[in-house]
Amino acid sequence: MFHTPQDHVPSTSPKWREARHTAAPAAFQSAALVRHWHREQEICEEEGINGYWYCVISGAVRKCIVQTNGRRRIVDLLLPGDFFGFAERDEHAFTVQAVTDDTILACYSRSRIEQLCDKDPSAAREMRQRAFATISRLQEQLLVVGSMTAIEKVRAFLVHMARRIPEGSEDGIVLPISRYDIADHLGISVETVSRAITELQESGSISLQGPRRFRFVWPAANA
């Protein structure tokens, strides 16, 4: 029931410096502590109330919870530009892990950011915008996860990923997570994920290049 894979993801190209400038807010640059994590490494959240906020600069992060029935649920999947750490105060004990090697995060001491926001209204505005972006992202995930059939869930997930992940140099979008992660993210079984992807491919909706790289086929000529 536990899916804790050690997947081999094509590690991110050396454009993390560029990503840093686009992903992390400039208003907090003075308060940022940039660290990087390797695959499956846990992002420390043991700071308690005076903890940290994070912004993904490159790589990917997943926020998991293991339920009493033993099933792992991936509540959130963080990509470059996404903030997290806002809601750690509630009773859920989330496990936050880096998904890919060379996951780089900007870490912000909560108290320092609070002070910065108190002094600088533009920083406070930036903070609000990031929080609102998180709300938008979670609402979209609710639409994805709440789809009725498995194919709808997977298709919506891929559409969501295609919007969030910038297309690389070669065409196609590279999924940052494994089939197991997708399953635990959507609340369906791994086999169903695999079958749904196969069916989307055979129906001409998507094209696959390896299990991780896909493209949407919009004209759908040969379908």
Add this chain to the structure above:
Amino acid sequence: MFHTPQDHVPSTSPKWREARHTAAPAAFQSAALVRHWHREQEICEEEGINGYWYCVISGAVRKCIVQTNGRRRIVDLLLPGDFFGFAERDEHAFTVQAVTDDTILACYSRSRIEQLCDKDPSAAREMRQRAFATISRLQEQLLVVGSMTAIEKVRAFLVHMARRIPEGSEDGIVLPISRYDIADHLGISVETVSRAITELQESGSISLQGPRRFRFVWPAANA
């Protein structure tokens, strides 16, 4: 177009005055415009970019979207104390409606609140806290909706409701929404919702007093 509910809402009523003070943030009281809606009435969001933020004072609000396949999805269910209006800028055309009669909202002009937050750091902090509370709520909903079986979904939904809705004078929690709303909220069919509730009752997990009022039976003696 905006009317303060001086003629309809009895300001002498202890219930609504109490609700207002507990649900809506005091920091924004000067910027609040209190209105009330009747059942099924749409909360106007046509203001565009310079729109409004809302805080539910009493009653309930649902945020819906109708998908291309004709299925309605209830993305969010707002109860007293909940804010909404943060994420209306994205492409999804949400329909926001009052669920119950005498739904009372505090309406805040976005630009006015922004100005207030710029001037008053404590107001900005209050705003951040409300946004973070929204994030927590959405994450919990993700856990609910992402449950695997229908019974798990319904049970998690009821637990969630029991935590969010204060128990009234009589014992038991009154569901603010219908079976149809629950179904569209959880991404399952109405009949499955009904069957799950019946099964939870027959297994001794909950007790029902009418279709809307329920209680969790924790000792579960006779099960």
Add this chain to the structure above:
DNA sequence: CGGCCTATTGATATCGCTCAACATACGTGG
């Protein structure tokens, strides 16, 4: 009373979970 909305229950076909087997890719060690 009749009409409408909500809720429940039944029958049936489909969907998806589970178990199982197999394929693929990669790393390690011989």
Add this chain to the structure above:
DNA sequence: CCACGTATGTTGAGCGATATCAATAGGCCG
């Protein structure tokens, strides 16, 4: 180089779960 182990991904078979269609019951209001 190959043999092997591990992790991942795909496919098949069978059965339980759920959507769908249908009918019935209850409540509310004119």
